[in-house]
Amino acid sequence: MKKVLVVCGNGIASSSIMLASLKDFLDEKNISVDLDKASLMTCSDEFFNDKDLIVSSTKLDRPGVKTPVIVGSALLTGIGEEKVLNQIKDAILN
Numbered sequence: 001m002k003k004v005l006v007v008c009g010n011g012i013a014s015s016s017i018m019l020a021s022l023k024d025f026l027d028e029k030n031i032s033v034d035l036d037k038a039s040l041m042t043c044s045d046e047f048f049n050d051k052d053l054i055v056s057s058t059k060l061d062r063p064g065v066k067t068p069v070i071v072g073s074a075l076l077t078g079i080g081e082e083k084v085l086n087q088i089k090d091a092i093l094n
Contacts, residue, residue, distance in 0.1 A: 001032055001033060001034050002033045002034065002052040002053065002092050003033070003034045003036070003050070003051045003052050003053075004022070004033045004034065004035050004036070004051065004052065004053045004054075004055060004088075004092065005036050005037070005038060005043075005047075005048065005051040005053070005054050005055070005067075006018050006019040006022065006035065006036070006037045006038075006054075006055045006056075006072070007037065007038050007039065007040050007043065007054060007055070007056045007057065007060075008037075008039070008040065008056070008057035008058075009039065009040055009041065009057065009058070010039050010041070011037060011038045011039030011040070011041075011042065012039075014057045014076055015037040015038070015039075015057065016037065017075065017076055018037075018055060018057065018072050018075040018076060019035055019037045021075045021081070021085075022035065022055065022072070022075060022085070022088065023035055025085045025088075025089075026089075026092075029089060031089065031092060031093070033092055036051075040056065040058075040060070045062060045064035045065050048060075048062070048065040048067050049064075049065060049066050049067050051067050052067065052068075052092070053067065053068055053069075053070065053088070053091050053092060054067050054068070054069045054070070055069075055070050055072040055075075055088060056069055056070070056071055056072060057071075057072065057073055057076065058071065058073065059071055068091055070084065070087050070088055070091060071084075072084055072088070
């Protein structure tokens with residue numbers, strides 16, 4: 001099962017909203033993943049690299065992170081949400 005990490009600055013509000021939206025979408029598509037959320041500030045590169053995909057509320061500028069990152073701010077605003085959800089789905093299924 002793929003491991004997807006949803007992150008925001010503090011790992012509380014924004015990541016919770018993004019995670020709920022992503023979970024609903026993946027459930028609707030019958031796609032099973034291991035979803036988790038965390039704070040950008042507290043995660044080590046090793047923790048990030050242990051995941052298959054990172055969905056972040058903002059651009060992740062950490063050269064040591066090799067895991068693919070998708071900026072998921074559209075999950076907060078609703079603007080471009082479908083495009084981002086499909087990018088996430090494609091990343092999980094490929």
